[in-house]
């Protein structure tokens with residue numbers, strides 16, 4: 001059965017791998033993309049989304065430029081991870097651009113057009129999604145699922161000891177989305193195990209396009225790979241789409257979550273009521289583990305068709 005997906009992204013190299021995976025999967029219909037700043041500026045993430053679609057000759061997929069700043073403060077971008085313009089690989093400047101619609105408004109448009117056939121997959125700071133929720137409070141009831149790549153429920157953060165990058169970058173938006181959308185949260189608890197072997201990356205780097213560029217996106221700097229505790233890079237965002245194709249990739253458990261929005265060292269931290277001590281009912285499904293071999297099989301089986 002085909003799944004309709006709207007992707008909210010901050011490409012970003014792992015976002016790019018996720019987009020490539022979704023485009024290559026016949027079972028997925030990508031209805032649209034909204035961009036948000038985070039890994040890089042909104043100019044770069046929007047340009048990169050257009051670049052990626054052009055690489056795969058899929059400029060039929062509309063791109064809507066979204067929020068360039070978080071609800072409070074400013075984004076801490078990550079060019080040191082993803083490259084000077086926010087993405088690795090030497091893709092040419094895009095010849096296409098975004099549609100004349102704000103990314104948050106476009107999310108609402110997509111929900112109204114595709115309804116309960118649509119899943120929303122947000123893998124950058126949650127600013128667009130939180131804004132869409134303010135524009136249309138019934139958004140969660142209109143669509144099939146809302147998946148988030150973000151947060152660290154029962155493990156340490158990757159930008160601070162307590163917080164994961166997307167949730168730290170816009171903690172207020174993350175809290176609004178966690179509290180208001182009954183999300184499926186795919187955080188570092190699972191995505192640290194969504195890794196790709198270095199040998200596979202080397203193989204892709206020697207291939208022809210577009211696989212050669214996928215190899216560049218996967219080739220994280222050594223200082224980044226340590227976050228997963230090992231040598232092999234975690235492709236955080238791609239874990240979400242891989243699970244949509246093979247639901248043995250991620251294991252979910254229901255928990256009550258909140259997000260810390262204080263201005264201190266734990267800003268952006270996920271407050272996961274693991275032992276139900278608050279008496280609050282679960283408000284989210286949390287990915288607590290990823291099957292590395294299943295994840296790798298989905299990527300290899302999909303990308304070998306490129």
Ligand code: RIB
Pocket residue numbers: 010012013014015038039123124125149158164165166236237
């Ligand atoms: O912490 C990992 C997340 O932050 C990924 O979505 C990555 O692309 C960055 O946005």
Ligand code: CA
Pocket residue numbers: 009010011012014015039123124237
């Ligand atoms: Ca991302």
